[in-house]
Amino acid sequence: MPNHLSPSEGLDSVSLNRRSFLRTGLGGALFLGTVSVTAGLSGCATAPADRLGAVETRMDARYQFQFLTTGDIELFEALLPAILGSALPEQPNAKRMTVAGTIERIDAGIHKFGPANQKELRQLFDLLNFGLTRVTIARVWPSWRNVTTEQADAFLERWRSSSIGLFNNGYMALTKISNVAFYGYQENWDLSGYPGPPEWAVQVLPQFRNV
Amino acid sequence: MSFTDRIAQGLESGWKVTDGATLTENQTVEADVVIVGTGAGGGTTAEILSKSGLSVILVEEGRLYYQKDFKMDELTSYANLYQEGMSRTTKDGSIAILQGRCVGGSTTVNWTSSFRTPDATLNYWSKRFGLDALSPDAMAPWFDGREARHSMSPWEVDPNLNNDILRQGCEKLGYSWQIIPRNVKGCWNLGYCGVGCPTNAKQGALMTTIPGALDHNARLFHGLRAERLVMNQDRIDSLKASAMASDGITPSGITVTLKARHFVVAASAIGSPGLLLRSELPDPYGRVGKRSFIHPVNASVAQMPKLVDPFYGAPQSVYSDEFNFSNGVDGDVGYKLEVPPLHPAMSAGVVPGHGDTQAKNLARLPWMQSVIALLRDGFHEDSPGGTVSLRDDGSPVLDYPITDYLWKGIRNAFYTMAEIQFAAGADRVRLMHLDSDWYSSWADAKAAIDGLSMEPHRVRLFTAHQMGGCGMGSNPEESVVNGFGEHHHVSNLSVHDASVFPTSIGANPQLSVYALAARNSTRLAQRLQK
Ligand SMILES: Cc1cc2nc3c(=O)[nH]c(=O)nc-3n(C[C@H](O)[C@H](O)[C@H](O)COP(=O)(O)OP(=O)(O)OC[C@H]3O[C@@H](n4cnc5c(N)ncnc54)[C@H](O)[C@@H]3O)c2cc1C
Ligand code: SF4
Numbered sequence: 001m002p003n004h005l006s007p008s009e010g011l012d013s014v015s016l017n018r019r020s021f022l023r024t025g026l027g028g029a030l031f032l033g034t035v036s037v038t039a040g041l042s043g044c045a046t047a048p049a050d051r052l053g054a055v056e057t058r059m060d061a062r063y064q065f066q067f068l069t070t071g072d073i074e075l076f077e078a079l080l081p082a083i084l085g086s087a088l089p090e091q092p093n094a095k096r097m098t099v100a101g102t103i104e105r106i107d108a109g110i111h112k113f114g115p116a117n118q119k120e121l122r123q124l125f126d127l128l129n130f131g132l133t134r135v136t137i138a139r140v141w142p143s144w145r146n147v148t149t150e151q152a153d154a155f156l157e158r159w160r161s162s163s164i165g166l167f168n169n170g171y172m173a174l175t176k177i178s179n180v181a182f183y184g185y186q187e188n189w190d191l192s193g194y195p196g197p198p199e200w201a202v203q204v205l206p207q208f209r210n211v
Numbered sequence: 212m213s214f215t216d217r218i219a220q221g222l223e224s225g226w227k228v229t230d231g232a233t234l235t236e237n238q239t240v241e242a243d244v245v246i247v248g249t250g251a252g253g254g255t256t257a258e259i260l261s262k263s264g265l266s267v268i269l270v271e272e273g274r275l276y277y278q279k280d281f282k283m284d285e286l287t288s289y290a291n292l293y294q295e296g297m298s299r300t301t302k303d304g305s306i307a308i309l310q311g312r313c314v315g316g317s318t319t320v321n322w323t324s325s326f327r328t329p330d331a332t333l334n335y336w337s338k339r340f341g342l343d344a345l346s347p348d349a350m351a352p353w354f355d356g357r358e359a360r361h362s363m364s365p366w367e368v369d370p371n372l373n374n375d376i377l378r379q380g381c382e383k384l385g386y387s388w389q390i391i392p393r394n395v396k397g398c399w400n401l402g403y404c405g406v407g408c409p410t411n412a413k414q415g416a417l418m419t420t421i422p423g424a425l426d427h428n429a430r431l432f433h434g435l436r437a438e439r440l441v442m443n444q445d446r447i448d449s450l451k452a453s454a455m456a457s458d459g460i461t462p463s464g465i466t467v468t469l470k471a472r473h474f475v476v477a478a479s480a481i482g483s484p485g486l487l488l489r490s491e492l493p494d495p496y497g498r499v500g501k502r503s504f505i506h507p508v509n510a511s512v513a514q515m516p517k518l519v520d521p522f523y524g525a526p527q528s529v530y531s532d533e534f535n536f537s538n539g540v541d542g543d544v545g546y547k548l549e550v551p552p553l554h555p556a557m558s559a560g561v562v563p564g565h566g567d568t569q570a571k572n573l574a575r576l577p578w579m580q581s582v583i584a585l586l587r588d589g590f591h592e593d594s595p596g597g598t599v600s601l602r603d604d605g606s607p608v609l610d611y612p613i614t615d616y617l618w619k620g621i622r623n624a625f626y627t628m629a630e631i632q633f634a635a636g637a638d639r640v641r642l643m644h645l646d647s648d649w650y651s652s653w654a655d656a657k658a659a660i661d662g663l664s665m666e667p668h669r670v671r672l673f674t675a676h677q678m679g680g681c682g683m684g685s686n687p688e689e690s691v692v693n694g695f696g697e698h699h700h701v702s703n704l705s706v707h708d709a710s711v712f713p714t715s716i717g718a719n720p721q722l723s724v725y726a727l728a729a730r731n732s733t734r735l736a737q738r739l740q741k
Contacts, residue, residue: 087570105286112296114460116606120304156565160645168645168668169304175565180297183573184286184556192555192576194522197283197409201401205409206215207279 063104066111067118071129071144076103076178078144082152083178087191105181124170216411217422218277226425228275231434231454234465242266242430243739245450245471247437247486250316251724252708253477254416255357256732257424263736267429268469269421270452272436272478273313274459277417281407285556288406291459292320294481297560301597302610305667306507307560308481309675314433316479318415318721321675322404322526322552323393325363326718327354328726331540335590340713341685342694345727353726361394361414361725368400371524374550376515376580378529380631381548386533391549393525394721402523402552415721434459435467438605440474440490446703447474473703473739475696477728480504480677483710484599485607487681487691493700496688499681500599503609504715505674506585509621510551511628512562513580513637514649520577526552534584534627535717541591544620546584547718548627553579563645563671582631584624589679589714591616599680613672618665621672625663629656643671676720681710696731707731 068076080099081088089095110121127133134140140147140155147155159171183192202208222228243265246253253269261267276292289297292313299308311317333350336342358364370378370390381388398412411418425431434455440447454465476483484500492499531548538545551557558576562569588594597611613621629640633653640656641649644663650656663670684690687699692711698704707728709720716723 083565083569085566085568085570087573109286109290109296110298111458112290112460113298114295114606115604116602116608117295117298153566160565165303165305165666165668172563172668173304175563175569176560179559179565179569179573180289180556181286183559184289184554186284189555191570192558192573194555194576197403198401198523201283201399201409207282207409 065104065107067121068103068107068110069125069129072125073103074144075125075128076106078147078152079156079174080178080182081149082156083175084182087182087188102178102182102185105185106177109177109181121173124173216278217418218275219279221422221425227428227430228425229430229432229435230275230457231432231465231467232457232463234454234463234467237466237468239468239470240268240430241470242268243471244268244473244475245270245469246475246477246707247450248316248477248479248482248708249314249421249431249433250311250416250477250479250708251318251721252479252728253316253475254318254420254424255725255728256475256477256707256735257429258420258427259729259732260736260739261424261427261429263740265736265739267424268471269424269429269431270435270437270450270469271314271316271431271433272455273311273316273433274455275314275431275433276319276407277314278409278411281403281409283401283403283406283409285406285554288320289556292407296460302608303667305613306505306611306672306674308505308609308677309673310479310481310677314431315415315417315421317675319407319417320405321415321721322719323395323413323415324527324530324549324719325358325361325392325394325722328723329536329717331536332714332717335540336713340683340690342683342713344694350726350730353730354722357722357725357729358392360729361419361722362396363392363394363414363722365390365392366525366528368398368525368528370528371402371521372515372517372519373521373524373553373580374527374529376513376519376635376637377531377548377550377582377631380582380633380635381531381533383634384631386531386631388529388531388533391528391530393528398525400524402526404526405552405554405557432467436462437476437478437486438489440476440486440492440704442490442492442701445701447701450474473705473735475705475707475732475735476681477706477708478710479708480680480710481599481607481609483706483708484680485601488599488601488607489605492698492704494691495700498689498691500607501680502589502596502682502713503599503611503680504589504596504678504712505609505611506676506678506715507588507611507613507617507621508583508585508673508675509624509670510561510581510583510643510673511625511632512641512643513582513632513635514575514639515578515580516636516638518577519580521553521579521581522555522576526550534623535587543623544591544594544617545587545717546620546624546627547587548631549583549585549719551581551583553581561643561671561673562641563643580632580637582628583673584621584628585676585719586617586620586624587715587717588617590717596679609677613667621670622660622663622665625660626657629653629660645669645671676709676715678709678712678715678720681706682713683711684713695734696727705731705735
């Protein structure tokens with residue numbers, strides 16, 4: 001069951017996380033200016049998105065998000081086409097479904113990361129979702145909902161080639177979580193030419209026999 | 212559906228196994244010995260102590276998974292069987308840490324390579340840490356015994372192509388190579404050791420020492436995390452542990468207090484120093500968590516002209532020690548060369564990239580081959596290892612700075628791996644580095660490696676071998692336990708896992724853990740029976 005923070009707790013932890021991320025993670029003169037500003041501002045809800053509204057019925061309505069917020073989901077909706085590139089189906093509806101399913105598996109995976117790494121990811125996602133830091137640190141001007149695949153790709157390239165290790169780390173975190181959740185999923189195995197577990201073994205092993 | 216495997220039968224026959232998630236009230240339990248962790252060290256200890264007639268309780272943070280759960284699926288296995296759902300890294304995020312978290316510990320997910328501790332390593336320990344009693348001769352019977360217990364012997368089936376390419380490359384270049392001994396019985400050569408062996412062929416703790424202990428009346432709690440050892444004067448009085456809900460990671464709020472005459476910590480490197488730090492046990496010289504080693508691993512991938520199918524077949528069967536001790540035991544860093552299995556999620560996590568290029572690279576997985584180099588850290592003053600500390604929530608984290616000494620070895624290993632892959636006929640080779648392209652000749656690759664910047668994050672680094680942090684030695688000023696794993700300052704505490712190694716091993720560590728735990732448990736059983 002997702003934990004709903006009361007509005008005031010929510011705000012406190014958002015600004016606190018953001019502050020501590022900036023302090024421990026990014027530090028440096030470049031970002032100090034944003035700290036005081038972001039700390040005072042209130043923003044996006046960080047409670048898990050537990051279920052998407054009717055508009056987003058493309059998501060499996062039975063899936064309960066445990067970690068990702070609506071803001072995070074928009075972030076991945078913007079990033080996944082750039083991360084997965086030509087591995088995504090071309091047909092728009094199929095593409096939307098695949099992106100949606102991948103985001104669910106990203107959420108399920110992060111749930112198992114446990115509290116410490118969740119906290120780090122929360123700081124990263126908040127920083128990317130929060131308007132001011134999105135613009136100043138990620139240098140993405142539109143909100144993620146309006147980001148084109150080219151803009152998302154340019155952002156990923158910036159973080160990949162940056163000489164600041166922390167951005168490289170952010171790049172790896174975003175792409176690795178996405179790539180693993182995508183290519184590891186049975187329905188996408190063919191995209192890496194992986195035929196799955198040997199059929200002869202599946203035929204005879206007891207764990208694959210239906211109860 | 213009935214399962215006839217060792218675990219299902221044991222559970223049926225009334226083994227004392229408790230899933231922490233089913234507990235509804237706080238409770239206190241008691242035994243002669245409480246053991247924390249059920250991996251290589253904990254399992255061995257539990258079997259030997261319980262066979263000697265002592266009552267034993269095993270405490271495991273992860274859950275009990277066995278044949279019925281092992282369906283050769285990466286995503287479920289990484290989420291359930293690995294520490295932090297496979298997201299564990301060093302503190303700055305630059306080194307991915309693969310480590311098990313389930314009954315059987317890392318042996319449930321390891322790749323079955325079974326090496327004795329190299330003589331050079333044991334001799335170095337004797338000279339440098341006063342561990343004379345661990346000489347190769349003295350340890351030989353313990354290696355013999357564990358090789359028999361875990362059915363370890365050189366792999367007799369032909370290596371898969373992924374491994375054979377390492378052999379071919381070495382052969383062409385005149386580098387030594389050898390066949391790897393594996394701990395398997397009736398192995399189907401499937402290649403899924405890393406996600407839980409689906410056939411029970413792997414003779415890790417889950418198929419050997421854990422059933423052995425449970426057959427001898429040991430009691431196992433899984434889904435129960437050891438939080439804190441509580442001292443009363445100069446002895447440990449109890450262990451406080453907290454139960455996890457059925458998701459395996461959320462504390463349910465139920466606590467269990469475990470009382471015993473003696474406590475054995477076998478939560479492995481990172482885990483064991485973490486528990487000692489949380490417990491604030493005496494540590495007058497500040498040694499706990501220091502000198503943590505990881506065999507830092509860098510990797511190179513190749514596109515081969517022939518189908519490799521690197522996801523099938525025994526994951527590791529060929530290795531080369533050509534560069535492991537070639538600069539002497541304590542000279543420039545040495546490295547062991549091996550091969551990793553490449554399934555889709557693993558490959559997608561190892562090969563960095565995004566977009567159409569990434570899609571194209573991964574689409575070539577069946578033709579992909581990879582070599583890894585495992586650096587022998589801890590044998591030189593410029594390789595002092597990393598440090599385990601506690602995060603705000605009490606969980607342990609490893610800070611592991613890569614020194615210039617290690618970067619030099621990492622660059623050398625890149626040269627060696629690319630050269631081997633081209634010698635074995637690779638069409639193209641790519642180093643696992645954010646700036647590496649595909650290179651189509653050894654000359655191009657060599658020139659590129661000359662210019663690669665050796666920096667955290669840009670070089671993709673991994674570890675599947677965590678060691679140290681509760682190092683053993685004769686001098687309490689620079690170690691945590693003595694050569695028997697006995698804590699220098701707390702008389703009823705021992706450490707029996709990979710965290711006691713005072714350097715890295717210089718070979719895959721499971722047999723080193725099994726053998727030392729067997730030796731030290733045999734001694735402990737005698738001590739406790741008096
Ligand atoms: C993917 C992979 C492949 C590997 N391949 C090989 C190989 O081919 N050959 C080889 O020799 N070695 C290999 N290894 C390494 C080898 O398995 C380990 O070195 C060995 O298992 C270490 O033994 P251990 O007893 O120290 O720890 P582990 O076997 O890891 O056991 C420690 C246990 O303690 C538990 N624990 C931790 N903290 C707590 C707590 N607070 N409370 C309760 N329980 C806790 C953990 O959940 C874990 O189950 C591999 C490892 C991995 C991850
Ligand atoms: S290769 Fe052998 S030991 Fe490994 S998973 Fe397959 S059957 Fe088990």
